[in-house]
Amino acid sequence: MRRRDEAGTAAKAVEARGLVKVYEGRRDRQVRALDGIDVSSNQGEYLVLLGPSGCGKTTLLRTIAGLERPTEGEVYIGGQLVNGLPPRIRRVAMVLQSYALYPHKTVHSNIEFPLKAENVPRHLRERKIRWAADLLGIPDLLGRRPRQLSGGERQRVALARALVREPAVFLLDEPLSGLDAKLRATTRDELKRFQRQIGTATIYVTHDQEEAMGLGDRVAVLDAGRLRQVGTPRDIYDEPADTFVATFVGSPPMNLVQRANRLVGFRPEHLLPAENVAYDSRVTMPLRIERIEYLSGDRHVYGTVTKIGTETRVIARLPATVITPLAPGETHEFAVPGDRLRFFDAEYGIRTAPVRIGG
Amino acid sequence: MSGTRARAGDRTRLTDREGFLAWAFLLPTIVYLTALVVAPFGLTVAFAFSRSTSDAPSYRFGGLRGFRAVFGDDVFWRSLLDTLTLTCVSVVLVVVLGTVLAHVLRADLRFRRTVRTLVLLPWTTPVALSAISWRWLLGPAGSPVERVLRGASLLHGGGSPLGRTGPAAVAVVAAHVWRLTPLAAVIVAAGLNAVPSGVWDAARLDGAGFWRRLFGVTVPLTLPVTAVAAVFTAAITFVDMAVVRVLTGGGPHDSTQVLPTLAYLRGVEGGDIGAGAAASLFLLPLFLAGVVVALRAVRRAEAIR
Ligand SMILES: Nc1ncnc2c1ncn2[C@@H]1O[C@H](COP(=O)(O)OP(=O)(O)OP(=O)(O)O)[C@@H](O)[C@H]1O
Ligand SMILES: [Mg+2]
Numbered sequence: 001m002r003r004r005d006e007a008g009t010a011a012k013a014v015e016a017r018g019l020v021k022v023y024e025g026r027r028d029r030q031v032r033a034l035d036g037i038d039v040s041s042n043q044g045e046y047l048v049l050l051g052p053s054g055c056g057k058t059t060l061l062r063t064i065a066g067l068e069r070p071t072e073g074e075v076y077i078g079g080q081l082v083n084g085l086p087p088r089i090r091r092v093a094m095v096l097q098s099y100a101l102y103p104h105k106t107v108h109s110n111i112e113f114p115l116k117a118e119n120v121p122r123h124l125r126e127r128k129i130r131w132a133a134d135l136l137g138i139p140d141l142l143g144r145r146p147r148q149l150s151g152g153e154r155q156r157v158a159l160a161r162a163l164v165r166e167p168a169v170f171l172l173d174e175p176l177s178g179l180d181a182k183l184r185a186t187t188r189d190e191l192k193r194f195q196r197q198i199g200t201a202t203i204y205v206t207h208d209q210e211e212a213m214g215l216g217d218r219v220a221v222l223d224a225g226r227l228r229q230v231g232t233p234r235d236i237y238d239e240p241a242d243t244f245v246a247t248f249v250g251s252p253p254m255n256l257v258q259r260a261n262r263l264v265g266f267r268p269e270h271l272l273p274a275e276n277v278a279y280d281s282r283v284t285m286p287l288r289i290e291r292i293e294y295l296s297g298d299r300h301v302y303g304t305v306t307k308i309g310t311e312t313r314v315i316a317r318l319p320a321t322v323i324t325p326l327a328p329g330e331t332h333e334f335a336v337p338g339d340r341l342r343f344f345d346a347e348y349g350i351r352t353a354p355v356r357i358g359g
Numbered sequence: 360m361s362g363t364r365a366r367a368g369d370r371t372r373l374t375d376r377e378g379f380l381a382w383a384f385l386l387p388t389i390v391y392l393t394a395l396v397v398a399p400f401g402l403t404v405a406f407a408f409s410r411s412t413s414d415a416p417s418y419r420f421g422g423l424r425g426f427r428a429v430f431g432d433d434v435f436w437r438s439l440l441d442t443l444t445l446t447c448v449s450v451v452l453v454v455v456l457g458t459v460l461a462h463v464l465r466a467d468l469r470f471r472r473t474v475r476t477l478v479l480l481p482w483t484t485p486v487a488l489s490a491i492s493w494r495w496l497l498g499p500a501g502s503p504v505e506r507v508l509r510g511a512s513l514l515h516g517g518g519s520p521l522g523r524t525g526p527a528a529v530a531v532v533a534a535h536v537w538r539l540t541p542l543a544a545v546i547v548a549a550g551l552n553a554v555p556s557g558v559w560d561a562a563r564l565d566g567a568g569f570w571r572r573l574f575g576v577t578v579p580l581t582l583p584v585t586a587v588a589a590v591f592t593a594a595i596t597f598v599d600m601a602v603v604r605v606l607t608g609g610g611p612h613d614s615t616q617v618l619p620t621l622a623y624l625r626g627v628e629g630g631d632i633g634a635g636a637a638a639s640l641f642l643l644p645l646f647l648a649g650v651v652v653a654l655r656a657v658r659r660a661e662a663i664r
Contacts, residue, residue: 102562
């Protein structure tokens, strides 16, 4: 940690420039897992990589760690070019998606292994193992072997094995995916607090957008080996760069209605019965209601909008405070505040300037 | 109890009865084992307690006479020691070289398939044939190795390498190691393949260097298969007589004699069937004990995982 401070605050913790990774398959079949990625993570930052399954998140992390050799491009850690250097010299701590615990070692020895490799003295090792075990709630498991653990327990051991170190950067590949909802929430909390405390840059991979938005200082959205958008969770949610980000983030996803050569986008929670939207600068549209779901206090209204563009099926999410009576089959006037509308190119899906919609 | 279930029962065929199938599949093995293992073994035991000779082959009970003859033989004790030494040295070399070769086999080589096939050749060559090749290589006057050694002034006087006590023993070990290393390599490679590859990634991420990865991860994880490879190597070396027989004929002066060749020498060539059978039986308890110990260790190592 000392060395990094000397290196100056200007140096990024991790920087990837033009990363391309092509996996050679059998008979010239190739997979372009990374297709020109430029991304950097600042000192002490929590950067979350978010994307659908198979978009290249793990590949990106493994390339940064030095487990995979990039086909093209450079990786910098702490401002230094690390291409070709082994993980040991890059000083990265990583939780692999498959946990990869040492099957012949006890949980205790598993967590101890990286400390031994760094020649940490014994009493210090013991202290760190205790600390990590307490942090992740696994002190009772220290004497067991991996095959005697549940999936979630293994995952916590893998996390402990990474957290006991003092690396230049933490790389966490879906470290909480095997935990139940409640444990995931508390562990997520602990992780964030731990990272604030030690201030080590962390790159965190997930395909769970709730986790991404909750944990990340910044979120990088990937799709098919390309970076779609990097920004704060707020940016990602409110100002999506394209239709992929707009529909991948948010649940239910953003509604998109085609209008000439544009797509008009609005989030379900902004589509409300017209009487609940301030009169000035609102855009109204009739919604033919098909189905209503009642989910944790909100009403999700499924229906078809007309008038503002092509007839499209959309979803409106009405908070409990909206009490307008609605029933399937009827058509009701709904509205969206004008400043909540987003516009995308209908052909390429990228964000464009707003257009006027009468009404 | 329903109609469908009853009807399903009607259609049970002979091949659905597991008991019948088990016996049907086992039968050839049982016949084969009886003919080739159990019967000769019984005969050996019977002959070990006989006073039969090739001149008078009819069976006459002789008590411990055969064993007494063997135990009184100096060459027997020396070949017993030689057999054990040969086995131990071969096992160590085969396991070490086999492990190295296993890693080579797994590496992402360009001509992986070709390399694999080539590596396996020594194991697939018949023992007698490969022993003959070694004999040609090292053997009597004018062999390539002899000429090279003489050229480098490492060999003086008369006689080939195989005609000298030390070099002859080394040649026997070399032939065994050359032949069995591929087998060990294949066994260890299978063991390596069974370890989830993430474990090696984890070890690299955890900052472990080459030696720590080797002795902290790879060796303990492949210990069970390595033990199996060792047992196989030991078994094959222990009972083999072709290599010694072809390469050195047990010489010079019985210095490379092993128990199987001695048993053959005494029993078949010397004509004392009782002594020969006794000498070959002497291997059995020793060998069984070794195998049992090794397999126990394997099972314990497996249980830990
Ligand atoms: N070793 C490999 N050989 C060939 N193709 C691979 C290899 N590893 C990954 N791929 C391919 O590269 C692409 C990206 O894989 P990657 O594992 O990075 O996805 P991911 O975003 O981590 O997905 P997930 O969320 O399911 O873990 C996928 O199409 C995958 O099939
Ligand atoms: Mg992945």
